[in-house]
Amino acid sequence: MANKTAGPEIERLIKLLAKLPGLGPRSARKAALTLIKRRDDLMGPLAEALNVARETITICPECGNVDTVSPCSICQQPRRDQTMIVVVEEVGDLWALERAGVIKGRYHVLGGHLSPLDGIGPEDLNIGKLVERASKAEVSEVLLALNATVEGQSTMHYVKDLLANSGVKVSEMQKGVPIGGELDYLDEGTLAAAINSRRQI
């Protein structure tokens, strides 16, 4: 809801902040007031950081990652395993896997998942480039690290079928009980998956 009492400049700031994920109208107002209170040590630097980011950040033409160098710094690392491509939905997923430090290969960011209800089809995702990359001689495995959601899984099946004749091994992440997870708090789907893929100890 607009603030008639605040000037149009403040209203506009609140409206733009409310478009960020995680901020609703109320928290956008609080964020705007914080910015106004901290004009010099937060509002100014944030405006500057946005301008710098806007001018320097590009999408990697190879993998779809965001970075200030092109190709992105991951694609440029010579020691990355060239034989494996790890497919993720969003750059945030790539960051999460990098924080975990488990991926030796390179990435491919689809830019979302298939969602017919939202009108998002294969042509809206970065899939053509993936097929092209997977067909290269040095690539032997494509790991589909997509979300374990309905949309993520249906996207996974679509991509798996596309790659069926490419000669590469296609893999997915194991499903099971998360580390530290209490069974009582887990959904039935996770429990069933963890039981069905049980392993001998």
Added chain:
Amino acid sequence: MANKTAGPEIERLIKLLAKLPGLGPRSARKAALTLIKRRDDLMGPLAEALNVARETITICPECGNVDTVSPCSICQQPRRDQTMIVVVEEVGDLWALERAGVIKGRYHVLGGHLSPLDGIGPEDLNIGKLVERASKAEVSEVLLALNATVEGQSTMHYVKDLLANSGVKVSEMQKGVPIGGELDYLDEGTLAAAINSRRQI
């Protein structure tokens, strides 16, 4: 946590976004990615709005409100009731009361509440100016619309004592069951207050 894979420009943006209330490290990363995805219709306009706000917003020397005119547009409204000053902790509280449309008088923003544990004393709040305004001949009532929290209420008692000899009527908001509130979900303090200030129907 930092994203080693993202460039320093992205890291800096995430770090600044995480300083906004309502955004933690994870949601700051999501917000940064949304901004990067929507470079032209969100990142650019937000940078611009921040710059405009930074250059135009001032604190009203009369009441402590934020606005792009000085004195603020509320203080400038000739039809506002000059006899009543409504004291609030923050500008966000002023906005909330204006949205409710219940205040005919003018405001006075303290800029916080007394909090000895955080080292916030009377000299850190906009209290001196309030006493000065309350002493003017046309002012007959000061309504202390402070939060019903421990800090808000102790600030209220402090300000009430300060104004004791000023000749103005000092009032506070009624406490009770909020409209739409279910008794089962209310705390004991609210229930006790609502019972103790019960009225005949």
